[in-house]
Amino acid sequence: MPVLKAEGKTFSTQVPVLIVGAGACGTIAALAANERGVETLILERDAKPQGNTSLSGGQIPAGGTKLQRAAGLMDDSPELLYQDILAKSHGECDHAIARHIATEAPKTIEWLVDRYKLPLSCVLDFQYPGHSRMHMHASPSRYGAELLTVLVAAVEGEGIPIATQAHVTDLYADAAGKIHGVRVTRPDGKTEEIGCGALILACNGFGGSKAMLQKFIPDAVDLFYEGHMGNQGDAVRWGEELGASIKDMGSFQGHGAVATPHGMHLAWATVTEGGVHVNKHGKRFSNENAGYSEQALNVHRQPDKFAWAIWDARGEEVSKRQHSHAQAIESGAVKKYESVAAMAKAIGCDAGVLENSLKINSKDEFGRDFKGKPPLKAPYYMARIMGALTHTQGGLEINKEMRVLKKDGTPFPNLYAGGGAARGLSGPADWGYLSGSGLLMATNSGRLAGEAAAALVKKG
């Protein structure tokens, strides 16, 4: 993925704003730039845009939207979301970017819903760990593919071209770091070169690259990867060559309840509604509700690298509304049991040990607070689970306009990044990910990058 010298190079095709990647970030960036009257082209490596966006649970946090007010949630605000991001990341994220993204979030949600009919409504049936209010806005079946379908249709409806099967392999940059264009490789090996006025990197992180995981997050190499394989870390590789500032490379979002061997993500309401995880000996091992991200390695570190998720009808009622959970049910990963003894038999553990693990005090030895969550009761639901890597959180450092920064803190002349290509809001490790941070970043940074790139090329 080299960065080639642009000096002396000419391009027969020239596009003012060029975008790499047609996920949430890229499509939203294109809509924002297009609204400002600037010609835009998206280059997408896949034959059909999918990315992590279409694999996701389609849940986007924001504080203080009119959708929330209409749903009776009157006391949420950007400030509360910002404080939640800070608390979850132990204050180790970029505070200015976190505040900016939280402030912009209601505007982005309302704009996408009002203008492009993004099918979002408030999630009112459960609250994610670390969310002080019900911040989530989700698609009807809590499935990102529903969102990306609408975004791609909106892009096409606006007449913005998406070139698919267009793998951007190289950038052309001059000595000042100005991007002049890109080289695209087609599936048959043929290449094309396209010049640009500004370039937005919306090609996500490096979860699909074992080599980069080995280099930056060795702990995550052995985790099951539940994200899109097209996340090969191209933005970071180009950034490294260009001398960009790259931050929080050890950070990632994990998921601590992926049904195994099915590879399907259980809804986290299996935990928030009083559910627990036990290992093959029937013993609990962590505060499951600290967050689904850090629970991935907790599960992975259990004997034989798996555990069992146990919940009851209360959690199941909410969980089955989420697409991935419904798929797990369909695939036979979720089983129903009438007694603790029957579950112990299925696990192969001592029934007394399991019984003891399900005796919940309001605050337990792992620091989990079960206040307001009555003990689980039959019928129980159970699935064998593994820890998974969902997406990486480290990436290119950006400023409030989503311009990529050099190591000295100054911005590159015309290079922007957003979504998983940019440094996330999670701080340096897996424990810092606030639920919904991925799409929060992708949607808002997409809009902000599109607006700023359009303004730059209009200025000339």
Ligand SMILES: Cc1cc2nc3c(=O)[nH]c(=O)nc-3n(C[C@H](O)[C@H](O)[C@H](O)COP(=O)(O)OP(=O)(O)OC[C@H]3O[C@@H](n4cnc5c(N)ncnc54)[C@H](O)[C@@H]3O)c2cc1C
């Ligand atoms: C199972 C799962 C569940 C999730 N659930 C949620 C959730 O409910 N809420 C939430 O906030 N987040 C969730 N996330 C995270 C969220 O999906 C991502 O943070 C977000 O979608 C990132 O958007 P993006 O536009 O940056 O990347 P993507 O949607 O991955 O899009 C990047 C695109 O770039 C393309 N691309 C890559 N390299 C190149 C190249 N060199 N040339 C051309 N194209 C290229 C890829 O093919 C891809 O289409 C989930 C993720 C997963 C995997």
